[in-house]
Amino acid sequence: MNIGYYPGCALHGSSNDYEQSLRGCLSALDVQLDEMKDWICCGATAAHSLNHKLSLALPARNLAMAERDGFKELFAPCPLCSMQLLKAKKAVADERVRKELSEIVEADIRGESEVLNLIQLFEKVGVERIKSAVKTPLKSITAACYYGCLLTRPPDVVHFDDFEQPTSMESIVAALGAKTVEWNYKTECCGAGMTMSNEEVVLELAHKILSNAAEHGANCLVVACPMCHVNLDMKQAAVERRFEKKLGMVVYYLSDLVGLALGLSAEQLGINRHFVTQA
């Protein structure tokens, strides 16, 4: 299966371990990622914070370029990118807005491509198919599945899972032979793009999330977002210093776990490039 791929800036930047994980895991499932040629940044938090029109135009341009390249499906592994694309897609359903945005971005936007997040991509491959391809069941894993803010929100834009108690990630993790825990911070925000500009808040939120997962018996966290990974993995040492507490919580991308279960090595998936690694 070939699928249109919008990597977004993070996956071509400091979250390139996520891209390595995706490519490894997906090729083992016979899914090839066709990167769209002319993608640009979706504008992220900065655009929707400072310029509403720009926050629609940037993802709209990406939708138009993906359509030009003939992609019926567009996989965006970063939930913020994916939400921005869906927001633009929703906006262009209004013909007046569609015309205006098409003029702004110098391309005809039809808004027909299906935008997929990582969980939806795995669902498209088929959870049963993944289950039957498992070579190494993940018996030692007890995971807290962490959705963060934008996989399920805003629900009228992303239309994905239950926005308070999502379970789609648990279904995939369970198919790999791992256990999952019930916990309280599944959809609480980790502070996202504030890592640098408001670190104190990020450390506090990350501390709550990591501690709650541990209190409920998880031995690792599973995420499907590059920013969540930065705040929970890269910043974990800073959280430990700030709150004078040892956490040592390994944070996997969902594709890491699928890849491991399919028999790929930690090196092939880039897990050895995370900050917190298994003792």
Added chain:
Amino acid sequence: MENSALGQVLPELVPIQFPDHIEVADCYQCGKCTAGCPVAMHMDVAPNQIVRLAQLGEWEKALRSRAIWDCVGCQTCSTRCPKEVDCAGVMDALREASLARGMAARGKLPVVAFQKIFLENIRRNGRLNELELIGQFKAEVVLNTGRIPFLFKDAGLAPQLGKRKKLHLIPGKARDRKVVKRIFERCSSERKP
């Protein structure tokens, strides 16, 4: 009039128009937005109070609040609102207006500077150049606050990122950067309020 974090101070305060789907008058002040907000305890004005200020047209207080820059944009408030008031959308519109009128709270300079520098980075490169973003952001904060140690904060992370092959000295740029610049121009001039 107070000094602002960035940009000029413009005295006139025309009413702020929210995107069509936002009807602040619908809010009946139940406070559910504030109850679920992960950062409300750090705000000078709580999310429900921000919506109240918008109902009353108290733009000065809303635009100068630190709260609009504390908001992390997680959408919990909008998702849980029983009256479907898009509180996160209100925050977005207020940030945009606050910056345009030069009223951003001085204490929130790092957040404001980060967003501005991020956008300028995209305007020039089409795709984010992380090292450039970090360098410019640190320089901006140090120049405006005199907090020299901020320059070296997290410097220890650089070699760790390098070891993990997470630093890109020559990042990829978008091919059609001229189009990106034109998109930015069209979105900033003749913009509807």
